[in-house]
Amino acid sequence: MSKIAVIGTGLIGQGWAAVFAQSGFDVALYDVSREAAERAVQAMDARIADLVEFDLIKATDAPEISQRSSGAASLEAALDGAIYVQENGPEVREIKEEITQKLDAIAARDVPIASSTSGIAASRSCAQVAGRHRCLVVHPINPPHLIPAVEIVPTPWTSTAVVEAANELMIHCRRETIVLSEEIDGFVVNRLQGALLEEAFRLIGSGIVSAEDLDTAVSDGLGLRWSFMGPIQTIHLNAPGGVADYVERYGKMYRDFGIRYSDGADWRQVSRDKLEAPLNQRTPVDRIPEAQENRDRRLMALLRHKEVTQFARSLGNAES
Amino acid sequence: MSKIAVIGTGLIGQGWAAVFAQSGFDVALYDVSREAAERAVQAMDARIADLVEFDLIKATDAPEISQRSSGAASLEAALDGAIYVQENGPEVREIKEEITQKLDAIAARDVPIASSTSGIAASRSCAQVAGRHRCLVVHPINPPHLIPAVEIVPTPWTSTAVVEAANELMIHCRRETIVLSEEIDGFVVNRLQGALLEEAFRLIGSGIVSAEDLDTAVSDGLGLRWSFMGPIQTIHLNAPGGVADYVERYGKMYRDFGIRYSDGADWRQVSRDKLEAPLNQRTPVDRIPEAQENRDRRLMALLRHKEVTQFARSLGNAES
Numbered sequence: 001m002s003k004i005a006v007i008g009t010g011l012i013g014q015g016w017a018a019v020f021a022q023s024g025f026d027v028a029l030y031d032v033s034r035e036a037a038e039r040a041v042q043a044m045d046a047r048i049a050d051l052v053e054f055d056l057i058k059a060t061d062a063p064e065i066s067q068r069s070s071g072a073a074s075l076e077a078a079l080d081g082a083i084y085v086q087e088n089g090p091e092v093r094e095i096k097e098e099i100t101q102k103l104d105a106i107a108a109r110d111v112p113i114a115s116s117t118s119g120i121a122a123s124r125s126c127a128q129v130a131g132r133h134r135c136l137v138v139h140p141i142n143p144p145h146l147i148p149a150v151e152i153v154p155t156p157w158t159s160t161a162v163v164e165a166a167n168e169l170m171i172h173c174r175r176e177t178i179v180l181s182e183e184i185d186g187f188v189v190n191r192l193q194g195a196l197l198e199e200a201f202r203l204i205g206s207g208i209v210s211a212e213d214l215d216t217a218v219s220d221g222l223g224l225r226w227s228f229m230g231p232i233q234t235i236h237l238n239a240p241g242g243v244a245d246y247v248e249r250y251g252k253m254y255r256d257f258g259i260r261y262s263d264g265a266d267w268r269q270v271s272r273d274k275l276e277a278p279l280n281q282r283t284p285v286d287r288i289p290e291a292q293e294n295r296d297r298r299l300m301a302l303l304r305h306k307e308v309t310q311f312a313r314s315l316g317n318a319e320s
Numbered sequence: 321m322s323k324i325a326v327i328g329t330g331l332i333g334q335g336w337a338a339v340f341a342q343s344g345f346d347v348a349l350y351d352v353s354r355e356a357a358e359r360a361v362q363a364m365d366a367r368i369a370d371l372v373e374f375d376l377i378k379a380t381d382a383p384e385i386s387q388r389s390s391g392a393a394s395l396e397a398a399l400d401g402a403i404y405v406q407e408n409g410p411e412v413r414e415i416k417e418e419i420t421q422k423l424d425a426i427a428a429r430d431v432p433i434a435s436s437t438s439g440i441a442a443s444r445s446c447a448q449v450a451g452r453h454r455c456l457v458v459h460p461i462n463p464p465h466l467i468p469a470v471e472i473v474p475t476p477w478t479s480t481a482v483v484e485a486a487n488e489l490m491i492h493c494r495r496e497t498i499v500l501s502e503e504i505d506g507f508v509v510n511r512l513q514g515a516l517l518e519e520a521f522r523l524i525g526s527g528i529v530s531a532e533d534l535d536t537a538v539s540d541g542l543g544l545r546w547s548f549m550g551p552i553q554t555i556h557l558n559a560p561g562g563v564a565d566y567v568e569r570y571g572k573m574y575r576d577f578g579i580r581y582s583d584g585a586d587w588r589q590v591s592r593d594k595l596e597a598p599l600n601q602r603t604p605v606d607r608i609p610e611a612q613e614n615r616d617r618r619l620m621a622l623l624r625h626k627e628v629t630q631f632a633r634s635l636g637n638a639e640s
Contacts, residue, residue: 050616051620054617054623054624056624119570143619146616147540147541148541149536149537176536178533178534180529181528184523186574188523188533188534189541189542190573191519191577192520192534192538196515198574199511199512199514200512201590202585203508203511203512204552204590204594205585205586205589205590205593205594207594208500209498210594210598211552211599213497213508215549215550215552216498217498217509217512217550218550218551219546219548220496221461221467221509222461222512226539226542226547227543227626230534230536230539231516231517231534231538232535233535235517250439253439254517254518256505257506257511258505264522265525266525273525274524274525278531282532296466298629299463300370300373300374300376300466301625303466303468304375304376305621306548309621309622
């Protein structure tokens with residue numbers, strides 16, 4: 001069985017180990033603190049038991065999955081035979097650089113060295129690394145084993161083969177990948193979150209709405225559709241003629257809110273150049289009514305799911 | 321039984337009728353086209369059957385709920401005895417103004433006249449209305465009977481009593497209300513959506529990411545937590561010391577993305593003035609680890625829900 005090295009065994013490293021072990025890989029967990037690595041291995045059992053409880057893993061598979069993770073006594077032992085390295089060190093540029101240098105010196109030729117960093121573009125920590133062609137960011141959302149989305153971010157030097165290998169591995173591990181064409185600060189996920197947070201802070205700061213009510217606008221509003229349908233597909237279904245029609249109908253309204261940036265996007269042009277073809281391929285305009293019905297059925301299933309979950313929680317007297 | 325008048329019987333009006341009928345109100349549906357109103361009444365049966373199918377209504381309650389909606393032959397008949405009016409006319413200022421004038425002339429004294437408008441601030445359509453103190457926006461998200469969030473937006477003239485009456489009615493109808501302190505273009509929901517869309521259009525337009533992958537970043541990433549926990553509670557749980565700690569740790573990172581507006585919010589000040597007290601009351605810092613565990617259990621339940629729903633859909637060969 002193939003082996004993956006997880007370097008740094010905090011919550012992110014532990015989540016990655018659960019992802020890889022579930023997909024049949026042996027996982028070597030390494031941390032500068034040997035105790036931390038051993039604790040991480042032990043913590044896996046509780047994590048896997050949770051996944052069994054929620055029917056995300058078969059109970060009969062759990063013992064084998066648990067056994068796939070083990071602590072490594074040294075970086076050399078962790079990397080020996082590994083086909084992929086996921087690094088989860090501290091978010092400090094100098095430390096990232098030092099770790100990456102070491103990993104590159106030891107790992108077998110062309111094995112991808114992926115960083116979980118959210119804040120440090122890999123180009124800033126691997127420019128001086130001999131094997132920088134195999135370094136990239138593979139960024140999870142916390143907790144990695146419970147949120148499928150993963151961002152794959154090449155540096156200017158990352159080879160296409162390494163990007164493809166990382167993408168294929170992630171798809172094999174049932175991750176939903178977001179492949180960036182080039183490095184950008186914040187990648188995609190945190191930039192989207194940041195844009196929404198900035199508007200949220202403005203609205204709350206100006207006294208228009210309370211923090212609690214703003215949360216409601218998402219948790220009982222926008223977030224429902226977004227939990228199974230992205231924001232572009234959402235607007236594609238919200239005008240009879242699809243996304244192009246939506247931009248024509250509502251683009252001016254959004255512009256008038258004054259939330260565009262100085263270098264704001266031209267929505268019409270983006271829609272023409274980048275959205276209409278893929279969206280109309282996914283859902284042709286003449287099938288939008290059917291897609292709306294399917295969306296509404298997903299919403300009803302989700303509402304029922306939330307009712308049942310909240311009822312179960314209220315019985316357990318748990319706190320949100 | 322109390323009666324509510326629903327004026328304008330397109331999809332939004334029909335959704336509102338389902339909301340009110342489920343909560344025990346008689347609903348009078350009025351449209352300038354008598355045929356449209358009758359079609360809307362007939363369409364209710366299919367809508368209620370769907371809600372029964374998803375266990376959102378008891379099958380034994382369905383016949384009574386269906387019978388609560390009826391078409392009204394005139395505006396006078398619709399408003400006779402109504403304790404609340406929900407208007408869903410075309411999004412054209414002059415038409416809104418004319419309808420509001422008529423409603424105000426006929427409806428009993430002090431009955432709230434609520435508009436479902438998303439684009440036209442009520443102050444622009446009711447300034448000349450004699451009873452403007454009872455006019456306001458009660459803005460649903462489409463479809464109204466499936467998305468609980470509702471925005472309540474007073475004009476400068478709306479009385480506190482009318483805002484409170486509308487809010488209480490909505491809570492009685494199991495809506496999750498977002499009460500704005502004053503009118504602002506786009507209200508809260510569409511401003512949050514607009515901020516996220518603007519960043520999405522920028523990222524897709526610049527070729528950093530495809531529309532499909534951007535949708536994945538939300539539907540398999542940010543949207544999962546947001547379907548049961550708002551963006552402020554989300555960040556409160558993403559730093560050991562809660563929201564204040566989150567802003568200290570990551571505020572600069574977000575600022576460096578360059579997605580702030582010219583009149584951007586001071587996150588630290590907003591956090592101090594408006595977020596720390598309510599968030600720490602909802603989830604004290606020393607209970608954050610427990611709240612994180614609860615969040616993860618909600619995520620696992622949601623993942624399982626999505627698996628089951630998608631499997632059921634693939635059996636039905638339905639399209640997303």
